[in-house]
Amino acid sequence: xxxxxxxxxxxxxxxxxxxxxxxxxxxxxxxxxxxxxxxxxxxxxxxxxxxxxxxxxxxxxxxxxxxxxxxxxxxxxxxxxxxxxxxxxxxxxxxxxxxxxxxxxxxxxxxxxxxxxxxxxxxxxxxxxxxxxxxxxxxxxxxxxxxxxxxxxxxxxxxxxxxxxxxxxxxxxxxxxxxxxxxxxxxxxxxxxxxxxxxxxxxxxxxxxxxxxxxxxxxxxxxxx
Numbered sequence: 001x002x003x004x005x006x007x008x009x010x011x012x013x014x015x016x017x018x019x020x021x022x023x024x025x026x027x028x029x030x031x032x033x034x035x036x037x038x039x040x041x042x043x044x045x046x047x048x049x050x051x052x053x054x055x056x057x058x059x060x061x062x063x064x065x066x067x068x069x070x071x072x073x074x075x076x077x078x079x080x081x082x083x084x085x086x087x088x089x090x091x092x093x094x095x096x097x098x099x100x101x102x103x104x105x106x107x108x109x110x111x112x113x114x115x116x117x118x119x120x121x122x123x124x125x126x127x128x129x130x131x132x133x134x135x136x137x138x139x140x141x142x143x144x145x146x147x148x149x150x151x152x153x154x155x156x157x158x159x160x161x162x163x164x165x166x167x168x169x170x171x172x173x174x175x176x177x178x179x180x181x182x183x184x185x186x187x188x189x190x191x192x193x194x195x196x197x198x199x200x201x202x203x204x205x206x207x208x209x210x211x212x213x214x215x216x217x218x219x220x221x222x223x224x225x
Contacts, residue, residue: 009142013093013118016140021096024072028100033074035081035108043078046135061086062131066154068119068147069093069137073101073112080110085131089124091117093140119147124154131155145199149215180206180216188213189220 007015023030033039051060063086067076070090079085090112092098098114105112117123119134120143132151141147180188184206191197192213197205199213 012140012142017093017095020071020092020094024094024096024100027072027097028104033072035074035077035104039074040078040081043075044082044084046075047079047084047133060084063087064129065089065131065133066091066122066124066129068132068134068151069140070101070114070134071097073104075133075135076112077101077104077108077110080112081108087113089113089115089129091115091119091122093118120150122150122154126153128154145211145214146218148211149218152209152211153215180208185216186220189217192217193220 020027027033034042061084065076065079065085065087066089068091070076070092071094073090076085076088076090080088088111090098090101091114092101093116095116098116101112102114115123119137119141132155138144138147188202188206191202192199199210199217203210203213
């Protein structure tokens with residue numbers, strides 16, 4: 001059922017939290033969640049379809065992953081079983097779902113870090129993960145641009161061998177060279193906030209992504225009086 005047009009973002013998040021906390025214990029049985037060979041094959045197939053050439057044969061292994069809205073662990077736990085990820089962090093707005101996920105991980109002998117979190121305000125440092133993923137979660141997020149800005153912030157920029165080699169050759173440990181200095185970031189934020197330009201227009205003007213513009217605007221609002 002779609003949210004009421006008068007529902008606030010905080011109301012939507014509260015309803016999502018309470019619903020999924022209540023549903024957590026029976027969620028896997030209700031939806032046929034599988035953590036055996038069937039579930040592993042399903043998840044690996046979905047990841048191959050999403051990443052295409054990004055998942056090679058033998059498959060790429062992502063050292064550190066973050067799942068958004070991880071629920072009871074269907075995606076991350078099956079990716080761990082398949083050997084496609086190393087250190088796994090799972091976040092969800094529902095503590096109840098994360099408790100069930102931890103129980104599932106324990107029964108499978110898998111190690112996972114869980115973190116209750118709002119996808120629009122992730123409690124992780126910049127460039128913490130090689131892979132940020134989510135499954136059947138976007139329809140739960142009231143502010144998609146802000147959430148995608150957070151996903152981009154949390155993910156390491158150079159994730160391929162070629163990208164890492166190029167970064168090291170330039171003396172960088174990781175991440176892209178900054179395209180925007182403080183003056184440009186301020187211009188972007190003030191142009192969008194005052195309505196002089198749209199986020200899309202500023203993204204085109206400075207050759208950055210719209211999630212980057214959304215993140216710059218959000219950061220500017222947090223520090224401005």
